[in-house]
Amino acid sequence: MRDGMTDHSKESDMARRLARAEAAVADLAKSYISWATADVDKCAEFLAAARSALVDPARPAGAVDDRMIAVQALYAIAHNIKGQGSSFGFQLMTRLGDSLSRLTRSRRSFSDADLNLVAAHLDAMRLVLTQEIRGDGGALGDKLARRLESLVSEVIGPVDGAAPDDVTR
Secondary structure (H helix, E strand, C coil), X not given: CCCCCCHHHHHHHHHHHHHHHHHHHXXXXXXXXXXXXXXXXXXXHHHHHHHHCCCCCCCCCCCCCHHHHHXXXXXXXXXXXXXXXXXXXCHHHHHHHHHHHHHHHCCCCCCHHHHHHHHHHHHHHHHHHHCCCCCCCHHHHHHHHHHHHHHHHHHHCCHHHCCCCCCCC
């Protein structure tokens, strides 16, 4: 009792602090759906910008164009979605965000088909958020995520040398 606190009072103080921290996280989790919805909506805006950007077929490999700029802005948001979902109990959002991040991460030309795949990811995320699908989404969530991951692997190749149907989550 050097600092004037007994072991019991130290435990009580820690328990109170932990309870306050858990309450703060719960309050943040209540806001997650609106934050994530805003992020998905912002991704949709960048997707629309990418779709409307003129693509120059004579553009040298590696040169930046308006479509690539829009997709890179979308990537930054997708990366945040990936990082936040699991923190608030939406592991499926993290998985979908990871898949979308993999698709949009590289600085390359993006075809209309690639943009359609981006749209499919955004549709899946909207579904998770509007239905408030927490956790991994069960068997249907896994099936949806696997399909999107498989399509991404067809576009950019498997994750870290994994077989296309053995995509790491």
